[in-house]
Amino acid sequence: MSMKETLHQQVIERQQELVQLVSGLLRIPSENPDGEQLTVIRFVEDYLKASGISYERVAVNPDHPCVLAKMGSDEGFSIILNGHVDVVPAGNRSGWKFDPFCGDVVDGKIRGRGASDMKAGVAGLLFTMRLLQQSGAKLGGNIRLHIVSDEETTGIYGTSWLCANGYADGGDACLVAEPTSFDNIEIGQKGICHLKLIARGIPAHGSIGNYVGDNAIIKLAKVLIHIDDLTKVPGHFEASQAKALENSLYIAKQALGERGQNAIDHLTANVGLISGGTKINMVPDYCEAVVDMRLPIGIKKEEIQAAVEELIAKSGVEGVEAELAFKAEANHTDYDAAIVKAVHGHAEKIWNATVRPAYQWASSDAKYYRELGIPTIQFGPANLAGIHGYNEDVDVEDVVHSAEIYMLTFCDLLGIE
Numbered sequence: 126m127s128m129k130e131t132l133h134q135q136v137i138e139r140q141q142e143l144v145q146l147v148s149g150l151l152r153i154p155s156e157n158p159d160g161e162q163l164t165v166i167r168f169v170e171d172y173l174k175a176s177g178i179s180y181e182r183v184a185v186n187p188d189h190p191c192v193l194a195k196m197g198s199d200e201g202f203s204i205i206l207n208g209h210v211d212v213v214p215a216g217n218r219s220g221w222k223f224d225p226f227c228g229d230v231v232d233g234k235i236r237g238r239g240a241s242d243m244k245a246g247v248a249g250l251l252f253t254m255r256l257l258q259q260s261g262a263k264l265g266g267n268i269r270l271h272i273v274s275d276e277e278t279t280g281i282y283g284t285s286w287l288c289a290n291g292y293a294d295g296g297d298a299c300l301v302a303e304p305t306s307f308d309n310i311e312i313g314q315k316g317i318c319h320l321k322l323i324a325r326g327i328p329a330h331g332s333i334g335n336y337v338g339d340n341a342i343i344k345l346a347k348v349l350i351h352i353d354d355l356t357k358v359p360g361h362f363e364a365s366q367a368k369a370l371e372n373s374l375y376i377a378k379q380a381l382g383e384r385g386q387n388a389i390d391h392l393t394a395n396v397g398l399i400s401g402g403t404k405i406n407m408v409p410d411y412c413e414a415v416v417d418m419r420l421p422i423g424i425k426k427e428e429i430q431a432a433v434e435e436l437i438a439k440s441g442v443e444g445v446e447a448e449l450a451f452k453a454e455a456n457h458t459d460y461d462a463a464i465v466k467a468v469h470g471h472a473e474k475i476w477n478a479t480v481r482p483a484y485q486w487a488s489s490d491a492k493y494y495r496e497l498g499i500p501t502i503q504f505g506p507a508n509l510a511g512i513h514g515y516n517e518d519v520d521v522e523d524v525v526h527s528a529e530i531y532m533l534t535f536c537d538l539l540g541i542e
């Protein structure tokens with residue numbers, strides 16, 4: 126048997142170890158915010174140590190450290206693996222049918238907060254690295270592991286910090302093991318822009334507010350009722366992006382219905398926050414709303430600006446101010462990048478199903494690696510239903526298949542035959 130076949134076989138034969146690793150991670154409550162991350166970080170370090178893999182802890186914030194590990198040579202193809210070990214809080218326990226930190230296995234599912242987002246993915250990365258290390262296989266390059274513990278809040282002590290401080294330099298490919306479910310591979314995301322709309326009025330006594338003063342809340346409301354107009358602004362895709370776009374529209378249609386496809390290739394705009402007024406018996410002289418806009422690939426800032434101006438003009442309200450704060454550009458990885466091809470090919474074979482490389486409507490840490498020009502994908506085991514909700518779990522089959530796909534992909538990219 127070839128080394129590649131042997132390694133693949135080991136993932137299958139030793140899958141019980143992988144399941145135990147997922148359970149072990151789930152039993153450590155690493156809620157963020159309100160929990161602590163040091164126990165789970167130490168758990169990861171102990172696993173690496175027991176695997177004979179060298180690692181270091183780097184922490185710009187000691188409460189949210191990162192663990193970095195490396196195996197292989199300094200030369201050759203360099204793969205970065207990324208995962209976070211913090212989880213969103215379990216929330217109200219009465220919403221759970223089981224202890225959110227039990228990590229038990231029932232009916233082929235591993236259960237607990239973080240099972241899908243994303244301790245199963247992290248376990249898959251750690252486990253495949255251990256098997257590679259123990260096999261003694263010669264790597265035609267290296268694997269660098271980035272484990273972070275600050276993804277679910279701001280992320281500033283995690284991936285964005287690592288990328289900004291040179292830790293991802295020289296990467297030739299990056300795999301983020303965030304949950305996707307097996308039938309799609311995330312190869313692009315929308316950008317983010319926050320739009321603040323401000324209306325100013327003239328205060329007066331509330332008892333005669335219909336006759337005197339100028340109500341800022343009413344003024345802003347007249348603008349906000351047209352907010353859906355912003356969803357008409359399209360992205361602009363290249364010919365080479367046609368297949369990924371087609372896949373993305375298909376996935377969005379399955380998940381969000383016919384109209385929901387629009388969320389992929391057009392602007393979306395959610396009025397998420399509003400505040401205004403001082404007192405019930407005063408005509409408010411100030412109101413502001415913040416709109417979370419998600420930007421499709423290829424959209425230009427001037428197009429967004431023009432659409433916002435048009436929105437305000439349509440309301441007929443004079444003097445409404447608009448401030449645009451661009452947070453992230455839309456980003457993507459080429460469909461024919463080596464890591465996309467490898468994961469795509471192995472996933473279709475192992476699942477015997479169609480797997481679609483596609484663009485997402487949401488955003489994640491993948492963007493930081495893409496900003497450095499590193500071909501980056503997200504692919505990880507998941508049951509999407511419980512993520513950030515109650516009763517989170519993940520299928521054992523999905524966890525094992527993901528690890529098989531990771532292993533075969535690493536073998537391809539690092540020349541292990």
Ligand SMILES: [Zn+2]
Binds near residue numbers: 209242243276304
């Ligand atoms: Zn996540």
